[in-house]
Structures are given as C-alpha cells and as structure tokens.
Amino acid sequence: MHRFLVIIEKVNSNYSAYSPDLPGCVAAGKTHKEAEKNMYEAIELHLEGMKEDNQALPISHATAEYLVVK
Numbered sequence: 001m002h003r004f005l006v007i008i009e010k011v012n013s014n015y016s017a018y019s020p021d022l023p024g025c026v027a028a029g030k031t032h033k034e035a036e037k038n039m040y041e042a043i044e045l046h047l048e049g050m051k052e053d054n055q056a057l058p059i060s061h062a063t064a065e066y067l068v069v070k
C-alpha cells in the first residue's frame with residue numbers, strides 16, 4: 001500500500017488534482033469527488049507504469065498543513 005498527498009483545486013468550473021510526489025501525474029473532474037476518483041485511478045496507472053518500466057516507486061515526502069493567519 002502506498003500513500004500520497006493529493007492537492008485538489010477548483011479551477012474555473014472544474015477541479016484539478018496533482019500529487020507533489022508524482023510529477024506528471026494529474027487528473028481533473030467536474031466535481032471535487034470526480035477529480036478525487038480520477039486522481040486515484042491516475043495514480044494507480046502511474047505506479048503500474050513505473051513498475052512495468054522497472055522504476056523504483058517514489059516514497060511520499062510531501063505534507064500539508066493549514067496555517068491560521070490573523
């Protein structure tokens with residue numbers, strides 16, 4: 001099992017998603033939930049391709065934190 005941080009952003013009328021630990025692995029959707037689902041599938045395909053190419057799977061280093069600024 002692998003765990004990756006995924007950033008989902010609203011862009012105009014759609015949502016886009018990416019993972020800082022998986023450059024080039026992106027997805028989009030009309031809703032937040034659809035973008036999340038599509039990103040999950042994109043990550044599965046991305047990792048599958050890396051395995052087929054005998055590349056080492058990345059270790060997740062990215063973290064996220066909300067900061068409160070007054």
